[in-house]
Amino acid sequence: MTRTAWAAPAKFVMSERSITEQLGDLQSAREGRGTRTRQALQEAALRMVEGDRSFSGLSLREVTREAGVVPTAFYRHYATMEELGLDLVAESFETLRRMIRSVRSEGLPTDRIITSSVELLVKHVHAHRRHFGFIARERYGGYASLREAIRREIRLFAAELSTDLARFPLLDRWATEDLQMLASLMVNAMVSIAEDILDAPQRPDAEADIIRRAEKQLVFMTLGIPAWRSQPPR
Amino acid sequence: MTRTAWAAPAKFVMSERSITEQLGDLQSAREGRGTRTRQALQEAALRMVEGDRSFSGLSLREVTREAGVVPTAFYRHYATMEELGLDLVAESFETLRRMIRSVRSEGLPTDRIITSSVELLVKHVHAHRRHFGFIARERYGGYASLREAIRREIRLFAAELSTDLARFPLLDRWATEDLQMLASLMVNAMVSIAEDILDAPQRPDAEADIIRRAEKQLVFMTLGIPAWRSQPPR
DNA sequence: TGTACATCAGTGAACGCGCGTTCACTGATGTAC
DNA sequence: TGTACATCAGTGAACGCGCGTTCACTGATGTAC
Numbered sequence: 057m058t059r060t061a062w063a064a065p066a067k068f069v070m071s072e073r074s075i076t077e078q079l080g081d082l083q084s085a086r087e088g089r090g091t092r093t094r095q096a097l098q099e100a101a102l103r104m105v106e107g108d109r110s111f112s113g114l115s116l117r118e119v120t121r122e123a124g125v126v127p128t129a130f131y132r133h134y135a136t137m138e139e140l141g142l143d144l145v146a147e148s149f150e151t152l153r154r155m156i157r158s159v160r161s162e163g164l165p166t167d168r169i170i171t172s173s174v175e176l177l178v179k180h181v182h183a184h185r186r187h188f189g190f191i192a193r194e195r196y197g198g199y200a201s202l203r204e205a206i207r208r209e210i211r212l213f214a215a216e217l218s219t220d221l222a223r224f225p226l227l228d229r230w231a232t233e234d235l236q237m238l239a240s241l242m243v244n245a246m247v248s249i250a251e252d253i254l255d256a257p258q259r260p261d262a263e264a265d266i267i268r269r270a271e272k273q274l275v276f277m278t279l280g281i282p283a284w285r286s287q288p289p290r
Numbered sequence: 291m292t293r294t295a296w297a298a299p300a301k302f303v304m305s306e307r308s309i310t311e312q313l314g315d316l317q318s319a320r321e322g323r324g325t326r327t328r329q330a331l332q333e334a335a336l337r338m339v340e341g342d343r344s345f346s347g348l349s350l351r352e353v354t355r356e357a358g359v360v361p362t363a364f365y366r367h368y369a370t371m372e373e374l375g376l377d378l379v380a381e382s383f384e385t386l387r388r389m390i391r392s393v394r395s396e397g398l399p400t401d402r403i404i405t406s407s408v409e410l411l412v413k414h415v416h417a418h419r420r421h422f423g424f425i426a427r428e429r430y431g432g433y434a435s436l437r438e439a440i441r442r443e444i445r446l447f448a449a450e451l452s453t454d455l456a457r458f459p460l461l462d463r464w465a466t467e468d469l470q471m472l473a474s475l476m477v478n479a480m481v482s483i484a485e486d487i488l489d490a491p492q493r494p495d496a497e498a499d500i501i502r503r504a505e506k507q508l509v510f511m512t513l514g515i516p517a518w519r520s521q522p523p524r
Numbered sequence: 525t526g527t528a529c530a531t532c533a534g535t536g537a538a539c540g541c542g543c544g545t546t547c548a549c550t551g552a553t554g555t556a557c
Numbered sequence: 558t559g560t561a562c563a564t565c566a567g568t569g570a571a572c573g574c575g576c577g578t579t580c581a582c583t584g585a586t587g588t589a590c
Binding site: 108109110112113192193195196197198200203207233234236237238240241244245248251255269272273276277279280282283284 | 342343344346347426427429430431432434437441468470471472474475478479482485489503506507510511513514516517518
């Protein structure tokens, strides 16, 4: 089943429906049962991936069972599990993107920008454990198409970060390539922080160690910035 | 079947046997058929993981089929696929450890230490694609025990690197915690270089870009070193 | 507002298949004498 | 060196199970008049 473009809603019953349900409209032209089952499938898969299991290890029948629906109902929404997975990648990054967009418009206190960024990331990881866990698990996981999609999204973040960095004093005269180098270093660090937080035992002191190391690493990187230009970058 | 400690070989027919076969003795007390099948299973699994597939997606029967052996023969060597996987983790890191040990004893030219390190890593990734691919795929993959084993090995590398770093001027007075911070930053960077190399299309120019970015990142990190102490590390 | 109709999301039975695991076996390899 | 024996790695048949996918169906939802 291929996804159809969103035409015009036949009816507006917005007040009865949650925000996530409304977002579902972007994917399903019909309201009601159809959208609900589609979301039940997505949520079932995320719930099952929350523990130790990887998405590519889930069977179609397991997911439909968890979603409380008959296996054949799956095919009304996706042709394969891989398609469901791509939907979940998009959804996971959407929440992350929303967070970053709000930071970009509101800004963070510049004097404590590192502490605030790390804190925000950690808070977000906890608030969206299932999405982050799914992404971490599938980043090098089973389906090639999911891996590619995730890799693309992460590269996109690095690109966006490098334009943000360009606005800082000292960095505003850096070559694009050098900004990308720094951005990818920072994004990589953030990704491993997120993965460490996910895998860390839930004890708060283990987490505090991770946070402290992450802050140190970011501070350390900023120290390299003034020195970089004196060393001609090739 | 639990692995038995290596006692004394009943016979020495070394000349007939390859180095890898001899290494196999460390895992199997008996020579001959037994060891050969065990290795056939390991190599079959690595071969199958080389493409897009993840280890946790392999079935026991597939592996034995690829190894040219009947499914039940598997149980003479491993109780589960997970056990095979742990063997492969150990084997993969063993080759990497051997490389690093030789670097540590022979050393690299200090004036081009970054270039040489990156070059060596890239060479090693190409020479052991199957091992690196396996590790990358399973780092956040299916079996929790494999993930833990890999995580432990990577942490071990960071610990070893931080003692190596302590021998450098400027770094010799750093606090242990700060050295660990820097080491984990460098190991993370190296890990993502390896993963990028693996996933990069085999065109040499794409690879050249990755290498250049990696070198820049490492140079950038060294620039932060002299500045760090002036900023009291808490 | 009420009714007849079209759409299509979800159902339930059925299929053939590859899976992990069991079991009693076979026969090659190494040991004791 | 030669023979009888023990060990145990590898065999092959068989099992029950969950899987993905098919099909004709049912009945709720939304539309046209």
